[in-house]
Structure formats: C-alpha cells, structure tokens
Amino acid sequence: MESVRVTAAGVVLDADVVVPSRAQGVVLFAHGSGSSRSSPRNRYVAGELQTVGVGTMLADLLTRQEERLDTLTGEYRFDIGLLSARVMELADWLREYEPTMDLGIGLFGASTGAAAALVAASVRPDSVRAVVSRGGRPDMADRFLDSVRQPTLLIVGKLDREVVELNREAMKRIPGETRLELVPHATHLFGEPGALEQVARLAREWFHRHLPD
Numbered sequence: 001m002e003s004v005r006v007t008a009a010g011v012v013l014d015a016d017v018v019v020p021s022r023a024q025g026v027v028l029f030a031h032g033s034g035s036s037r038s039s040p041r042n043r044y045v046a047g048e049l050q051t052v053g054v055g056t057m058l059a060d061l062l063t064r065q066e067e068r069l070d071t072l073t074g075e076y077r078f079d080i081g082l083l084s085a086r087v088m089e090l091a092d093w094l095r096e097y098e099p100t101m102d103l104g105i106g107l108f109g110a111s112t113g114a115a116a117a118l119v120a121a122s123v124r125p126d127s128v129r130a131v132v133s134r135g136g137r138p139d140m141a142d143r144f145l146d147s148v149r150q151p152t153l154l155i156v157g158k159l160d161r162e163v164v165e166l167n168r169e170a171m172k173r174i175p176g177e178t179r180l181e182l183v184p185h186a187t188h189l190f191g192e193p194g195a196l197e198q199v200a201r202l203a204r205e206w207f208h209r210h211l212p213d
Contacts, residue, residue: 029108
C-alpha cells in the first residue's frame, strides 16, 4: 500500500493506493455520509477486489478540517457538487500515476458518495469504465443520471425499502447498462451476517467484467 497526498479542486486529500501485480483495473472509492478512507466496509470490499487483481484507491473526500466541521453541521456530506469534483480530480490523478495510468478506472460509491461517483462518471466518460453503488443515493446525481453510459450496478439491502425505491427510479433514467441487485435480509449498512460478503462478490464480478481491456 502507498499513502499519497493528492491536490484536488484546491485542497490536499489523503489517499491509500494498492496496485496488485498485473492489475486488471483500478477502483476509486467514493465514501458516503460522514465516512472516510478508513471505512471498514469499504476497506473490506477493497481487499476483496485486490485478491482478484484489481487495484484500489481509498481517498478522503474531505480535509480534516472539513471533516470536523461536517461532524458538527453535516454541511459537506450532501454537497454532491463538491464531492463529485474531487472524485473527478482523483480519477484524473490515477490517469497520470504511473502504476495506474494504463488501467481502466471504476468507481465504487456508498450512500451520497454514489451520487458523486455517478456525476463523475457522467462528466468523465473517457476515464471511467464502470460504476458500482452500495446503498447509494443515485437520485442525488439529479440531471447527470441521464448521461451515465457506463455499466452501472446498484446494490441495495432488500430491507432498506426507501433506498430501494430511489434506486428503482434512478435506474429508469440511466441510459447505460444498469442492474439492480437486492441483498436479502440486509439493511442500509449491510451489517447483517454475510451481507457485505455479497456486496464484495457482486462488485468483484462487475469490475472484473467491465474494467479490463
């Protein structure tokens, strides 16, 4: 693992990058509300991707000062414009970083991070090859949904009923290949036994299919 600092949209963000030998692609994680690169759920999924030769980048989308303020006010976690701009800059950095510059880029977004990932995919069609959303809020990508042409997998806990419906509606608007997977007995955070393992398996299969040349 290499810890890096990336200048993105006027701020410096911390990130952890892992690139397996003979990598088949690289996935940038866009964290959700109140989360960071230390999210145990995303770190678990990242580890599973690495086992099949997919590189990963887990980055903080907020600076430490912004995180502290967001904990008190929540003012940044729903700022999809700000978050997506930083996801785009991080994706651009991956295209310049020697170990990943020739790899297809995927985006894995959780909660509000999924909206940021979808906006980034819409604006970076030549960089981003595939998107996976875990318990995401794709509805918050708003008008950008209509131009997401990358293969998009929406994973939602079956018991997370409101989010299931939001994903069903978003699915109708995404013109690219789109699939909705409902994980049985799972709620929003996929804390139930075996739920996160299913998320990892689905993401692994999706990226393995869509990232390599």
